[in-house]
Amino acid sequence: MRTLTILGSTGSIGTQTLDVVRSNPARYRVGYLTTNRRGQLLAEQIREFSPTGVVAFDPVVAQQLRAEFGSQLEVLEGEEGACTVASRPEVDIVVSALVGFAGVGPTIAAIQQGKRIALANKETLVAAGELITRLLKQHNAELIPVDSEHSAIYQCLVGESSAEIEQLILTASGGPFRELPADQFQHITPAQALRHPNWSMGPKITIDSATLMNKGLEVMEARWLFDVPPENIDVVVHPQSIIHSMVQFVDGSVKAQLGLPDMRLPIQYALGWPQRIPNEYQRMDLPLIGSLAFAQPDFQRFPCLGLAFDALRRGGTAPAILNAANEIAVAQFLDGQLRFTDIPRCIERALERAEIVDSPSLTDILTADARTRADVRRENASTK
């Protein structure tokens, strides 16, 4: 029986993690849950899973939860609360499923206690990959990816020598605008961009999938998770999202992991590794699917992907700057303040303007992040 802290239990990955816990009551119990401000859903989760404690990032929501549940369980608030419940000694596994840069601090807290981290928060490795890699070794913590692509690569590498990796091949669905002509991109609305063809995910990551920035962030994650330089990471468009990613080895042999698009699979894998947990989920049927298609990604129509490769090659705080600029630009696009095509422009300007710090400390990263957010907000406010 292993005890979980689920950072972000009311989000898409969080609720699917609870679905896995629900199906495996003899394997997992819920220690702690956190939400940003979805108090009502968290209250339902409290009633079903009886955690030891919960956290709301929003103090008002925390206050409401305290009023209802304060006598039964601990109710903490803010990032500090999230760090606390990520570090508790009885916790075995921390599912890091916060959205955006907010996930970095609590994930580091969990690493410092030598936990297993089931990592769904991309920004941790994107912004602080070098630092996180160092901390993982230092504290003997385990980082198992939850992203379907990285879980696929992780599975392909089981029993293989990392020295024999020739290329990582990340597959990309191509998003909803895979076949949209270039001149239509400026007219894309948030509602159109939120309709992902294969995966049901939160709004930030869905927009990132539509710009292919999501794939760019995944390239960065892969670079740190598997210690592979950017020139040995490829992206291939695969609209069906059946092959979740691949590894090519030095002998030319390629291994792939496949399955129906269902995030519970990689969540399960990250919780159970090295054991696979049996389930009754629907099985993939390739004859029924009929065929799998592949194409090169189009760096012209999707400039975010190239920007991500550039920032990764530049290193230092460049990925943190790209990530911060992207978070603000995506939020502003969703709010109707920016056009879809402004997202990459905004990131490019942020990278050009910023001073990039090499081998950054956590403070350097936090500073780069905060400064970029402020700069992008200021600039976009002034150009309105």
Added chain:
Amino acid sequence: MRTLTILGSTGSIGTQTLDVVRSNPARYRVGYLTTNRRGQLLAEQIREFSPTGVVAFDPVVAQQLRAEFGSQLEVLEGEEGACTVASRPEVDIVVSALVGFAGVGPTIAAIQQGKRIALANKETLVAAGELITRLLKQHNAELIPVDSEHSAIYQCLVGESSAEIEQLILTASGGPFRELPADQFQHITPAQALRHPNWSMGPKITIDSATLMNKGLEVMEARWLFDVPPENIDVVVHPQSIIHSMVQFVDGSVKAQLGLPDMRLPIQYALGWPQRIPNEYQRMDLPLIGSLAFAQPDFQRFPCLGLAFDALRRGGTAPAILNAANEIAVAQFLDGQLRFTDIPRCIERALERAEIVDSPSLTDILTADARTRADVRRENASTK
């Protein structure tokens, strides 16, 4: 530096194995080579690779080789000679690439000396799977498959627990008659059947690919190699032969091994395992390939596949009988004595007629094999 005996060095797998040796002179040296009757090609191989000894199954060919090379190296003959060179103490790896049932004896000889066997001879496991499995354990020998399908499964299982296998999924190109209407099958000529769309192989295995018996034999091999019962082995038609096979685990996750159709890859893998040997062979390019197709196999037009599953489920000497009947029927089809559609009929009759012995000894298997061959020859002679 590891020393090889290549049983069947003048065949398709044998010459490709020598190509791997040629590219890796620091890793492998040739100890012994064998041929059935291709003395001239063996003579060339002797000049290039300077083996310690050679074997010709045909005594006339052995005599000719002795005349030319007798002063430089040992020249043996027959199956006894093959068993001898498979057992020599300085040999580390025996590549078992003889065609048909003739491969069983020398492969067993290598197992009894605890060698690594790179197994390309299907019949060893088809006819004597239970026995071979027992001998492997007893003599602590290693059996690494060379068939691209089984090599794929072997690679997918590295680092995984065999208790977590849910299904093995063997891919089949479908052969040259994948789309031929049922009523055309009786008119198929040997020349048509010898044109395989993806792989360049010897004639016996090429005909087996056209009838799908090859896939049936592979199902049998897989059953013993990976200790998976027939009901957990599936066949999927995949005309491009890019995905070489797959494993589905108990959590629904599927792993696949992919690559261009090039037998040197699985040969290399079997020789080098657990190490992968770097090479400059052409790499797979999925965007260039464009798409991969999948379909259910048609058991009506390809009855050999169903016969193989039936024989495997029946067990005992049934697979040996099926294999012997198939070898004779294929030879007679190639000689123009049988029609393509007579091959499964001939096998079916052989299985109906025979007495099947359970948990057979090697003698039982040899007897079943010899009796079936004689019966099929007699019957087909009498019906002409």
